[in-house]
Amino acid sequence: MPRTDLSPGERLYLREAVRGMGVLARHFWKNLFGFRDPAPEVMERKGRGVNLVSTINYPEERKEYPPGYRGMHRLVPRLDGKPRCVACYMCATACPAQCIYIEAGEYEEEAIEKYPVRFEIDELRCIVCGFCVEACPKDAIRMDTGTHAPAVLSRPLAVFDKESLLRGPAVEHSTDVLTYRVPLKTPPR
Incomplete structure (x- = not known):
């Protein structure tokens, strides 16, 4: 040309x-x-x-945040207070930023086989894509807090552990009984 x-x-x-x-x-x-x-x-x-x-x-x-806003992560508790997460690693695998770290442990004589001994999310690495929420088969992780990640002065303060993520109302689904080894005993309401 x-x-x-x-x-x-x-x-x-x-x-x-x-x-x-x-x-x-x-x-x-x-x-x-x-x-x-x-x-x-x-x-x-x-x-x-x-x-x-x-x-x-x-x-x-x-x-006000819009209805579809993806806020900070939270782990959803069961009615008995334990996390719904069964440590299947689907959220960590789906995460393109590799910001989720899980260590699995086994329950002894419990209805559910595995649970997360350690569950951490690095909010500084997170790109807020929501793939972890979509990948979770147990609806154990959500981004419906309506808040954004706070400003922190050092990197370790932006890594949230299981205890800090385990907040919000408990959730129990009708299909949960299909995955239990024995019927789950929940506290009376």
């Missing part, structure tokens, strides 16, 4: 630079003296319209 020579104006890139400055100036004046949002929820916040480009006043006002 033959190479075309650029004209002096094209080599200086002057026309595009002037066009970009025009866009910049338009946004500047629009934001400075711009339009006000008359929506009722905006009027309730300050009593007057707020600039359309302004955000919410963060520390005083919190924005």
Whole structure:
């Protein structure tokens, strides 16, 4: 393909630079003296319209996360308080960031064969893809906490262990009895 020579104006890139400055100036004046949002929820916040480009006043006002938001991980407990996780390693295998570490142990004389002796998630390595949640056959790991990973000062503080992940309401499914070796004794409600 033959190479075309650029004209002096094209080599200086002057026309595009002037066009970009025009866009910049338009946004500047629009934001400075711009339009006000008359929506009722905006009027309730300050009593007057707020600039359309302004955000919410963060520390005083919190924005709700959307329904499909994947927050921090949590391990789901059974009704007896033990984790639903059966240490099958499916979540660790599915994780593209390799941020899940599991050590399995065996229950003695229990209805469930295995459990995680050690379960850790490194939130700094996690890319919040949700593959671990999809891969889990027991619905033992969820990302429905509605919170994001907190800021930490050192890397070890971002590694969450089994005890810190084991929070939230207990869950028991009707299909759970199919995987028990013997009927599970749950505490009365």
